[in-house]
Amino acid sequence: MSGSTLNTKHLIRELDALKPDMFPLHPHALSKADLYIKEMYARMLAAVLLVDGKVSETEHRLFGMLLRSLDLLQSQATFIEQAVALDSAQLRAFMRVIKETKAESCFVVDALVLCRVEGQLSNLQTQLLTEFLDFFQLPEHEVAALLFWVAKILNLPVEIDIPETALQKLSIKQFKDSNINLTEYSLGKIYVQRGEYVTAGQKVVRLILNRDQRILHFSLSSQEQVRPVIESNYAGLVYSVHLKIGDALKANQTIAMILPFNSATNAWLEFI
Structure with a gap:
């Protein structure tokens, strides 16, 4: 009988792994972009997730759902492995491409949702995202609106005043x-x-x-x-x-x- 015992933990993991396919996100704003751009975008999101040295199961699963939304077929592990090897040339190329595609706002929202899905941002995540915002130079009213939407997405208390210009x-x-x-x-x-x-x-x-x-x-x-x-x-x-x-x-x-x-x-x- 012991050989037939249900492995509950394994079943839960398998069911959890099905969620990205069974409950997909809506198509991403970059889903129709060139494959090169989408892969670079996903690689940089993986780098943000990795800044603390680990990726939780929830973050991993949500990242997988976002990859499907981007219409990318590669696994989360592929981009996480690539993120480890990021160099200054790739970072410079990302900054150029994200400005050309006007995808700065997308990156801010996706990075914040992924990093905040399980709680507050860590000090390292806060520092890294602040650096990105400095490079993106988004208007203050736009950043406020993005933070507002992130709070809505994550069902967090909304304590953000939106400037009238937004x-x-x-x-x-x-x-x-x-x-x-x-x-x-x-x-x-x-x-x-x-x-x-x-x-x-x-x-x-x-x-x-x-x-x-x-x-x-x-x-x-x-x-x-x-x-x-x-x-x-x-x-x-x-x-x-x-x-x-x-x-x-x-x-x-x-x-x-x-x-x-x-x-x-x-x-x-x-x-x-």
Whole structure:
């Protein structure tokens, strides 16, 4: 009977190994890039993981899922072995390529998610990622937005204030019907709240015509056949709402501020 005893630990490891294939991430923003670029990118992520001298099982598995998202067939071990042998020429080539492909934001998000999946960054990881940020020279508002999304992906408490320069203003621009007087309308209903997500074309508020309570709708999509129009048709997170029900409306009045989705988070959308 002992020869037939179930090896529970082995079974758990085998099931765990299936997760990257059974529960894939979304396609990465670089999934269609040249193979050379993607391999260099994965090699540098492996180097970040290795800075503490070890890679945990969770980090290893998540790295494998990210490789599939990048449409890379090589194993995690391949890139980890290559990362050990990184030299200054390869690092210089990486810095050149990542700027040419404008993938700095992707690297920041992926590196932070991989390194923080099991807790706080180590001192060495913090130092290395700080060096990368110094080289990337991303605007402060963009870094703040990326840190915000990383916290969302990892389900961490969000304690980051997003500068207004990183947000998009959702506002009333004008009515398509020039015979309509905007001041005759008030806000009847709000369909979105702070912390909720919006998609292009989603209904945002309901307007009430003060004269006869006739109802009109307008949305994020400027393509809909509706009288009021919006400045843009993006998607993202509602960061703040600036109107309340019953407010009178004015031209160009701000409805809400939206933190747009960033292509750097494409692979991780399932967790946002």
